[in-house]
Each structure stands twice: as structure tokens, then as C-alpha cells.
Amino acid sequence: xxxxxxxxxxxxxxxxxxxxxxxxxxxxxxxxxxxxxxxxxxxxxxxxxxxxxxxxxxxxxxxxxxxxxxxxxxxxxxxxxxxxxxxxxxxxxxxxxxxxxxxxxxxxxxxxxxxxxxxxxxxxxxxxxxxxxxxxxxxxxxxxxxxxxxxxxxxxxxxxxxxxxxxxxxxxxxxxxxxxxxxxxxxxxxx
Amino acid sequence: xxxxxxxxxxxxxxxxxxxxxxxxxxxxxxxxxxxxxxxxxxxxxxxxxxxxxxxxxxxxxxxxxxxxxxxxxxxxxxxxxxxxxxxxxxxxxxxxxxxxxxxxxxxxxxxxxxxxxxxxxxxxxxxxxxxxxxxxxxxxxxxxxxxxxxxxxxxxxxxxxxxxxxxxxxxxxxxxxxxxxxxxxxxxxxxxxxxxxxxxxxxxxxxxxxxxxxxxxxxxxxxxxxxxxxxxxxxxxxxxxxxxxxxxxxxxxxxxxxxxxxxxxxxxxxxxxxxxxxxxxxxxxxxxxxxxxxxxxxxxxxxxxxxxxxxxxxxxxxxxxxxxxxxxxxxxxxxxxxxxxxxxxxxxxxxxxxxxxxxxxxxxxxxxxxxxxxxxxxxxxxxxxxxxxxxxxxxxxxxxxxxxxxxxxxxxxxxxxxxxxxxxxxxxxxxxxxxxxxxxxxxxxxxxxxxxxxxxxxxxxxxxxxxxxxxxxxxxxxxxxxxxxxxxxxxxxxxxxxxxxxxxxxxxxxxxxxxxxxxxxxxxxxxxxxxxxxxxxxxxxxxxxxxxxxxxxxxxxxxxxxxxxxxxxxxxxxxxxxxxxxxxxxxxxx
Ligand SMILES: Cc1ncc(C[n+]2csc(CCOP(=O)(O)OP(=O)(O)O)c2C)c(N)n1
Numbered sequence: 107x108x109x110x111x112x113x114x115x116x117x118x119x120x121x122x123x124x125x126x127x128x129x130x131x132x133x134x135x136x137x138x139x140x141x142x143x144x145x146x147x148x149x150x151x152x153x154x155x156x157x158x159x160x161x162x163x164x165x166x167x168x169x170x171x172x173x174x175x176x177x178x179x180x181x182x183x184x185x186x187x188x189x190x191x192x193x194x195x196x197x198x199x200x201x202x203x204x205x206x207x208x209x210x211x212x213x214x215x216x217x218x219x220x221x222x223x224x225x226x227x228x229x230x231x232x233x234x235x236x237x238x239x240x241x242x243x244x245x246x247x248x249x250x251x252x253x254x255x256x257x258x259x260x261x262x263x264x265x266x267x268x269x270x271x272x273x274x275x276x277x278x279x280x281x282x283x284x285x286x287x288x289x290x291x292x293x294x295x296x297x
Numbered sequence: 298x299x300x301x302x303x304x305x306x307x308x309x310x311x312x313x314x315x316x317x318x319x320x321x322x323x324x325x326x327x328x329x330x331x332x333x334x335x336x337x338x339x340x341x342x343x344x345x346x347x348x349x350x351x352x353x354x355x356x357x358x359x360x361x362x363x364x365x366x367x368x369x370x371x372x373x374x375x376x377x378x379x380x381x382x383x384x385x386x387x388x389x390x391x392x393x394x395x396x397x398x399x400x401x402x403x404x405x406x407x408x409x410x411x412x413x414x415x416x417x418x419x420x421x422x423x424x425x426x427x428x429x430x431x432x433x434x435x436x437x438x439x440x441x442x443x444x445x446x447x448x449x450x451x452x453x454x455x456x457x458x459x460x461x462x463x464x465x466x467x468x469x470x471x472x473x474x475x476x477x478x479x480x481x482x483x484x485x486x487x488x489x490x491x492x493x494x495x496x497x498x499x500x501x502x503x504x505x506x507x508x509x510x511x512x513x514x515x516x517x518x519x520x521x522x523x524x525x526x527x528x529x530x531x532x533x534x535x536x537x538x539x540x541x542x543x544x545x546x547x548x549x550x551x552x553x554x555x556x557x558x559x560x561x562x563x564x565x566x567x568x569x570x571x572x573x574x575x576x577x578x579x580x581x582x583x584x585x586x587x588x589x590x591x592x593x594x595x596x597x598x599x600x601x602x603x604x605x606x607x608x609x610x611x612x613x614x615x616x617x618x619x620x621x622x623x624x625x626x627x628x629x630x631x632x633x634x635x636x637x638x639x640x641x642x643x644x645x646x647x648x649x650x651x652x653x654x655x656x657x658x659x660x661x662x663x664x665x666x667x668x669x670x671x672x673x674x675x676x677x678x679x680x681x682x683x684x685x686x687x688x689x690x691x692x693x694x695x696x697x698x699x700x701x702x703x704x705x706x707x708x709x710x711x712x713x714x715x716x717x718x719x720x721x722x723x724x725x726x727x728x729x730x731x732x733x734x735x736x737x738x739x740x741x742x743x744x745x746x747x748x749x750x751x752x753x754x755x756x757x758x759x760x761x762x763x764x765x766x767x768x769x770x771x772x773x774x775x776x777x778x779x780x781x782x783x784x785x786x787x788x789x790x791x792x793x794x795x796x797x798x799x800x801x802x803x804x805x806x807x808x809x810x811x812x813x814x815x816x817x818x819x820x821x822x823x824x825x826x827x828x829x830x831x832x833x834x835x836x837x838x839x840x841x842x843x844x845x846x847x848x849x850x851x852x853x854x855x856x857x858x859x860x861x862x863x864x865x866x867x868x869x870x871x872x873x874x875x876x877x878x879x880x881x882x883x884x885x886x887x
Contacts, residue, residue: 118642131301131463141301142429143463146405152644152675153848167539168606169429169462172624189639209642213851214680214843220637230633 108139109265110163112171116190117182118207119153122253125278126180127158129257132274134162137266142169153210155186180260182239182253183207184223191227199233201259203252205240235259235297242293248283251290258294268295302466304459307430308397309334310466311437312367316473317395318342319359321352323722324751325371326406327460328399332369333754336763340473345754345763348690348722349374353381353396360394360450361486363477365441372400372413373689377723379416382450386420387496388486389448389503391477393441400456402576403603408670408689410602412577417452417554421500423507424452424554425516426532430464436551439516447503447510454553456576458533458603508555516551517560526618527568529561529581529592534574534604541610543621556584565590570618572597576604646675648849649819649865652743654790655714656683657845657873658797659741664712664804667696669724671716672749672818680846684714691715691723697738698731709804712739718748718756721771725780731809732781739803739810742773743790745818753821777811784810791816793872819865826866827882831859835878842870842879 113130115123127143134141139162146157159171173192179200181187187202194200202224211217228234237259239252246255254275261271271291279287302310308331312320320335320343322328336343346352349370356368370378375398382396398416401407417424425440427433433455440451484492511517522544530538531550538547548564550556565571565585573582573594582594597612598604610624646653656676659666660683668674668684669692677684686696697713715724720742731738748754755761758771777785784806790796796814803810828849838855849863850870859870859879871879 119644135301135465140465141463143301144458145461145463146457152647152672153642154644155642166464167536169458169464169533169536170605172605172607175623185639185642188637189642208851209640210645210846210848211640211643211679213848214846215840215853216679217640218638220639223637226635226637 108137108162108164111264112162112176113160113260113264114171114176114179114190114193115158115160115182116179116186117156118186119156121156121182122250123156123158123182126253126257127160129254129271129274129278130160130260132278133261133266133271134160136270136274140164140166142166144169155189157190178260178263180256182256185209185220187227188220188223191231194231197233198231199235199263200227200231201235201237201256201263202227203239203256204236237294237297239294243290246286246289246293248286248290251287254287254290255294258291259297261291262295262297299465299467301463302430302434303330303461303463304427304430304433304455305330305461306334307434307466308437308453308455309338310468311434312395313338313341314434314469314471315365315438315441316471317365317367317437317441318473319356319364320344320367320369321346321355321359322369323347323349323352323374324748324754325374325399326751327401327455327457328369328371328374328397329751329754331367331397332763335367343763345756347757349378350381353378353385356394356396357381357385360390360392362391362479364392365474366392366394367397367437368394369397370399371407372398372411373407373409375413375416382416383420384488385450386422387488387493387500390444390450391479393444394450395437395440395444396450396452398452398454399460400454400577402456405457408687410577412580413452413454414553414580415578417454418580421504422450422452422554423447423552424454425551426454426553427459427551428532428535428549429459430462430466432551433459434466436516447507449503454532456533504555508558511552511555511557512559514552517557518549518551519564520547520549522546524567525569527564527571528574529564529571529585530574531581532576534576534609537604537606537609538574540606541620541624542613542618544619550581553581556581558588561585562588562590565592572613572616572618574598574604574609643678644675645678645846645848646672647819648847648863649822649867651745651790651814651816651819651867652676653681653845653847654793654796654816654869655741655743655814656681657869658790658793658800659683659712659714661797662800662804664800665700665707665710667693667700667711667713669693669713669715669719670750671719671743673714673716673743678846680844690719691727694724694727694738694740695730697740698727698734698736701736701738708737712741712800712804714741714743716748716750717742717744717746717758717773718754720773721757725776728777728782728809728811729780737807737809739800739812741800741812741814744773744813744815746815747818747821749818749820753818773813782809782811784808785813786810787813787815789816790814791867791869793869819867822865826868828861828864828866829859829868829871829882830880831857832878832880835876837876837878839875841875842873845870845873
């Protein structure tokens, strides 16, 4: 019996959540999970917040993660971590990319980007992991692999073996980007 | 083989496997990917039509010609296609015809929410509702069989969560039936009043047969659990119900028009309490109540927006019905006073979007702008706030004319904006109306050379088809002229000085005019220009550039900053800056 596992990927359009979702889904299937993924596209491309919900179990009905139901919330951006925090299980893990992307109301001065997001979440969620994914990705040779760095961190918290993740990575990522993505994944996994 | 597929991919696959050879539609979230995926299969023909009415008409022709046909659109698209639909119900089909209506409860990307099952009821055609991708795939084949067996178009009705959620699908081989012979048959296909009266009777006979079919068909299934509570449900709500109340008995309706009355009566008789769980309108509930059955539904569940297992569990619990442990205590988490304020993150026009330049000028000239639907609808939001209305595709043109009729002083103040895809969808007749009726509206066609909003689909003025073939391009200038518009100007909105001049000229003119604001979508433009740079010495922090609402520009401190990663180098901010503090990057990089 595979352990049911709910994950939310939250971020901003263009941050690469779609590729991360693909790899995750592939790994879950290899592990033998039934899986449902809910991704609302709509205006995502236009810089809105993007939410992907993945549910893994022996048999999944609803494609939606319940409030208070996510085993892990993987936030590609700090403000989005805060926005979707209520979806985390009390004993769940939140992984936060230490990056701020200002929404337009902040850019134009109509609203302020919240201060102390990491402290607030860290003070409430025992399992808070803050990751400098952009810096790590840069070190690996390509800032665009920050998504795979984060996926590496997530992988460590999921009941799926590392070899399976690596196979999934190889199957999903195009050949010419594979090397850099492998090192990005390894860097994340090693945190 | 089993594959992870979205509902939309599964519908495309189902159509391919069931031998659909003609797929037609108009883009619209959440339906768009169906046809895009279908077009990639070998041995099929797929096309975008200019609008949903034309798409359905092409579909009707293909069906009469003997092919199996899939016609796709979003819920509001069915409003546009309703005219042929209601009479197609009378003529019936030759090759099977499935109309996909992708509804959008919760309005993730729509201007309204409507429950299109009522279209099936009103036009008297069968309606199938899948609850996951496997069913979405399988139901295409079932819908085609029903279509051919009962000589009727069939509605396949999805919702956003079915269309866009991914789940496992078992694929199969394709089998293509022979193309059916077309046989001339005026009493069936020529809907003059006399012929239609004959068909009208047959429609009722067909519904009667379908009602009998629905009683025993495998699309409607009972999942027996405890008998204290029976739940009748359909579509995605079925999946939610299984989570929220795993022990309840469930009658899952896959065929929701016409309803299996005896099956429902028998189910109702075997359970102590009965609940209908459905998203949006009390479509099933009203009909079940009309059978004299006592049932709960919208008295405990919302009729607005999407459902989810939590909402359902909460409602059932309140009604004293046992729910899953997981959802038993479901309720909004307590609000934490210490939580930092979370500003919204609304979608925005992309960096480099040519629409931004257009709206900058319209705002500057303080024009009343009757607008339309597309990416450019975002121009209504702060800080641009430059669009006054958005009703439905094509509406802005007629509305600009109407405003001037009501109040002649608006004549030189109201302009219509409309995207290129939207203009071809339903703006042309509006413009014809302005000219014919002596109006003097200025219509700005925001021609970014694509249907950007729904993910860059081709349309009749882009020079390509859905299948990637070159196509003749509609000449928008010539089209406007042919309608009788004498004043037609083409201008690049990013040349804001000239664009402003043109808008001033055309709004002042006492006759209809068309401005084609032409600049390709920033996301299509593969050669990015160098990002602009800010000269910190010259920037006085006036924040004029921030009023453009460009995601690349920020400025909390004195001097503005421009993100080199986000900036597309369009240079709009440089044109707007009065201090000359923003410099264009110069040469293009390869
Ligand atoms: C009847 C109907 N069909 C489809 C849609 C979905 N839709 C909204 S706007 C649009 C087209 C947008 O393209 P265009 O007018 O070229 O503007 P752009 O997004 O490129 O700026 C579509 C397909 C709709 N809202 N209503």
C-alpha cells in the first residue's frame, strides 16, 4: 500500500512549475502511484500566481488538495508561500525559494510586499526549509534550473527513491539540458 | 498503454481512436487544447474557424458529408453557436457529431459562468458529463455511437477541473468507420416550416427513445454503499463526493440529458435520505423534484462557483450526514492576526506587450473605451485603467456606436478597442453597423497578429492554419474599407507619438474610422531586443514609467529599476520618460 501524498507547487507564471510538475508526475507513476494533477492555466502566462496540485495514492478521486491537506507545499516564491500556507498539513513541510517577485500592485506602489514572510512561516511551521534556488542554479551553470533545484529538495521529502527521480528526469528533460538539470537536481537533493 | 492525460488531451485521443476525421472549433479556455492535441494525430483534419457558429456549421456539413465530427468550444461559445445548434437538433446527423462544451465554473478565465446542460435540455439533445480523463476519452466514442444510433448531435460537457486536470488514461487502437454516403433528403435537411414541423415530432420521439436508453445504459452507474444516504451526482462532483462521503451510496449520472427517471426513482426508494450534489445550477435537482422525489441540493450547497470535497463535506455534515474523517473538521483555518498582509497577484500584460502602449495613449487622451475580450482586457486594470467595458467578444464596437447614439457629446470621446482574433470572430458585423447607420465611432483593432489570450492560436489573418499550413491572410485594411470605412490607418502603437496623433485625428473625424494598431505579441517575438537601462543620474523618481504597469519596472526607492531579465526592450518606458533617463539598449542580439 503506497502512502498517500499530496503536494502543492505554487509560484508565478514563467517560473518553471510546469516542467517540475511533469518530472514529479513521471516519478510518481514509476513508483506505481495513481496520480491526479490539477493545474489551472488560464492567465498563468501573464504573471498571475500559478498553483499545481498533485495527489498521489493507490487510488485518487478528487484532483484537488484540501486546505490543511498538503504533505508538502513547494513555493517557488515567498509571497506565494504565504498565500497558500493554509493548504499545508500542520505537520507538513514547506519548502520556500528565497526569491521575491513583486506583483504589479507592489511595483506601482499600490501595495507593499510583506515583510518577514520567512520568519512568520518559520515560526509556525516546524518543517520550514528555505532554499536559495537561484544562487544554487547559477552555481550549476544555468539560473533557469532553479525549478529543478527546488524539485531536488522536494524529492528528498517524498516516498520515492532517488533512482526513480533520476530516471524521470532523464525521460522528461530534453537531452541538451540534461546535464545541467541533473546537477541542479543533485544540488537540491543534497541540501 | 496507460498515460497521464488532461481531460482535454483525453478527448482529443478519444476522438482520434473513435475515427473522428474532422475537428473544428474556436479557441476558448478551458476547451482550447482539445483541438490543438487532436490536430497532431495522423490521418485527421482539424481547423480553427473564425467563430463558434461557423465552426458548428462546418461540423454539420462534415457530418452530413459522412464523417465523424468533433466541434469544440468554451461555454460562451455555445451562445454564439446556439442558432445552428437548435435546428441541428431537428435535422439530426449523418456521421456522428459531438459538440464539446467546456464550462468554467468559478470563472477561472471567463466573463460569466453558465451551466450549459440547459442547452442540451432546451435544444433536446443528449448530454454526457465525464468526471476524469479516462471517462472523457471513453465518452467521446459513446457520444458518437449515440449520435449515430439516435440521429442527434450530442453534447459532451466538461468543466475546467475535468478539462485541465490530469489523470491516467488507457489508450487503444484507432478504428475509423467508413465515410457514410450523403443522401439528399430535403424533408430532413431543409428546415422550412413544413419540414421542420415533421422533424419537431421526431425530436420528441427521439427523446423518448433516449429516455429509455438512459435507464439501462452503462453511462449511469450506482456505487452501493450504506443506504442511509444516497447521493446523485455527475461530472467532477462525483470525484468530490467519493472523497467527502466515501460510505454513501452514489448514483453517478454520465448521461444527464435525458434523465433515467426509473433508475432515479428506484435509487431514491432504497436510501433513507437523498442529496443531489452538482456544480452551478440545480439542473438535476429541479428535474428530480419534478418526479415528486424529496431531495436536498441547493438548499445546502452553493450554486455559485466550483465545489470541492471540503465544501461538500461541510454541507453534508451540517445536514447530519456522515462524512470522511479527513474532511470532518473541514472548515476555514483560523485567521492569524500576526499574518503579514498578502497582496494579490493579478495577471498583467507582459513586458513588451504592444497593448500597453495603446492603453497608455488612450488613458492620456482620457477617452471612454468600450472594450472587448482578450489579453487587452487587462488594460482595464490599474494602473492603466484604460478600458471601460467588457461584455462579450465583439461587443465593444456596437457599444461605442450606442454610446454616441445616447449622447452625441460622446461621439468624439468613445472609441472601441478589439483584438484581431476578436474582430474576425464578431467585430466585423459591428463595424458594418456603425457604417450603415451613419455612426462615427473609431474602432482600434489591436492587431498583435495572434490569438494571444488563449495561447497563440492562428486565425484567418495570421497566414497559417491550425495544421501549420500557409493560408491566405485576411487584409484587415481592405476589409474595413470594403465595409465603407473611408478612414483606415495602420500604425505601430509603440511609436507612441505618431499613434497619439492618429488617435486624435480619427476621434475628431465625423465619420467612422478604423485604426489598426499593429505590433506582434511580445511572446511571439523571438528576437528579443536588448533591455533598456536607467541612468540613475537623470532619473528624478517621478514614477511616470511605473504608471505603465510593466512587470519589468519597479521603484520603491527614488530611482526606478528595470529588470534586465524581464525587460523585452520594447522601449515604451523610454518614450514615456520626460527626463531621458531610460535608454534603449541599441542593437538587437541574435
Ligand atoms: C464566444 C467566445 N469564444 C471564445 C472566448 C475566449 N476568448 C476570449 S478572447 C479570445 C481571443 C483573443 O484574441 P485577440 O482578440 O486577438 O486578442 P489578444 O488576446 O491577442 O490580445 C478568445 C478566444 C470567449 N470569451 N468568448
